[in-house]
Amino acid sequence: MTRKTILHMLTPLRQMSPFDVNMALDAGYDAVVPYTDVGLSDVGNLVQDAIFSRPPDAGVATGIFLAGKDAPTALDMLDAARKAMVPPFEISVFADPAGSFTTAAAMVAKVEKALARHYDRTLADVSVAIFGATGVVGYCTAVIAAKEGARVTIVGHDGLRRVEDIASSIKERFGVTVTPADGSDDAKKGAAIEGANVLLAAAKAGVQVISSAQLRNAPDLLVAADVNAVPPAGIEGLKVNANGEPLEGTRAIGIGPLSIGNVKYKTQSGLFVRMLKAEKPIILDFQDAFSLARDLAK
Numbered sequence: 559m560t561r562k563t564i565l566h567m568l569t570p571l572r573q574m575s576p577f578d579v580n581m582a583l584d585a586g587y588d589a590v591v592p593y594t595d596v597g598l599s600d601v602g603n604l605v606q607d608a609i610f611s612r613p614p615d616a617g618v619a620t621g622i623f624l625a626g627k628d629a630p631t632a633l634d635m636l637d638a639a640r641k642a643m644v645p646p647f648e649i650s651v652f653a654d655p656a657g658s659f660t661t662a663a664a665m666v667a668k669v670e671k672a673l674a675r676h677y678d679r680t681l682a683d684v685s686v687a688i689f690g691a692t693g694v695v696g697y698c699t700a701v702i703a704a705k706e707g708a709r710v711t712i713v714g715h716d717g718l719r720r721v722e723d724i725a726s727s728i729k730e731r732f733g734v735t736v737t738p739a740d741g742s743d744d745a746k747k748g749a750a751i752e753g754a755n756v757l758l759a760a761a762k763a764g765v766q767v768i769s770s771a772q773l774r775n776a777p778d779l780l781v782a783a784d785v786n787a788v789p790p791a792g793i794e795g796l797k798v799n800a801n802g803e804p805l806e807g808t809r810a811i812g813i814g815p816l817s818i819g820n821v822k823y824k825t826q827s828g829l830f831v832r833m834l835k836a837e838k839p840i841i842l843d844f845q846d847a848f849s850l851a852r853d854l855a856k
């Protein structure tokens with residue numbers, strides 16, 4: 559008998575993302591079921607409800623997807639799901655809150671490729687300034703880049719306090735250091751990018767965070783990348799489909815949101831397919847997203 563593949567999609571928010579629902583069905587799940595307003599303490603019960611309703615060999619045909627808008631919460635839910643398994647009753651789990659794990663993975667993978675191709679440099683050789691760092695994509699971008707050895711600065715649009723807290727939580731959870739910086743006015747933003755080799759914009763859709771004038775404060779800039787596809791661009795002058803072309807008014811190259819989105823889409827879809835094809839239940843987080851994005855990025 560061919561078993562139906564079922565994905566239980568859990569979010570702490572009021573709504574499950576239609577983007578993620580479409581991605582899961584298009585990747586091949588027979589059924590996807592959203593659960594909203596899910597708290598951390600609900601995860602264990604939901605996982606055990608799912609694992610005991612099917613025989614152990616159906617574990618690979620049953621999946622949990624963790625959504626939401628916060629990376630630490632999604633990772634805590636992932637841990638709770640892992641702990642709720644009762645071998646041999648186990649199922650696959652994939653976390654990608656607000657698409658952030660796959661988006662951050664795609665952005666860092668594209669930048670890594672560009673550094674290697676255009677400058678013969680690695681992430682470990684560069685300093686990286688991240689705007690939109692209090693958002694879920696910015697947070698995950700900072701963690702992935704820092705784990706690869708980059709010197710990472712996270713820039714707060716409303717002052718130092720929140721980015722200081724985020725830097726401490728990243729240190730505690732992942733053991734890597736990122737430096738907080740105040741980007742609450744134009745002069746402070748300019749100072750924050752002064753020594754940057756890589757500029758990553760992960761700010762709210764439709765918000766320009768860096769102007770052409772500010773780019774002149776970053777003479778060592780090699781690569782600028784932006785994930786915001788809604789005009790105006792997060793980095794002025796960076797085209798949505800830029801894929802390594804020169805960024806006007808600088809000596810750097812640009813990578814735009816559609817080039818990053820192409821890798822993000824394939825990464826998220828590829829991880830769903832990996833769950834569907836796995837011979838044993840698997841657990842996927844941003845590290846798995848980054849490793850697949852690296853293979854996909856050109």
Ligand SMILES: NC(=O)c1ccc[n+]([C@@H]2O[C@H](COP(=O)([O-])OP(=O)(O)OC[C@H]3O[C@@H](n4cnc5c(N)ncnc54)[C@H](OP(=O)(O)O)[C@@H]3O)[C@@H](O)[C@H]2O)c1
Binds near residue numbers: 656695
């Ligand atoms: N290309 C792709 O494939 C792809 C995929 C997914 C997402 N995205 C894009 O990735 C970006 C980040 O997503 P997200 O979910 O992390 O977004 P988000 O939650 O909306 O916020 C991102 C960041 O922008 C900051 N921000 C808000 N208003 C700002 C302003 N006026 N000036 C400067 N910064 C401001 C937020 O600060 P607060 O913490 O104060 O709100 C936060 O740090 C969005 O542009 C989204 O559209 C792209």
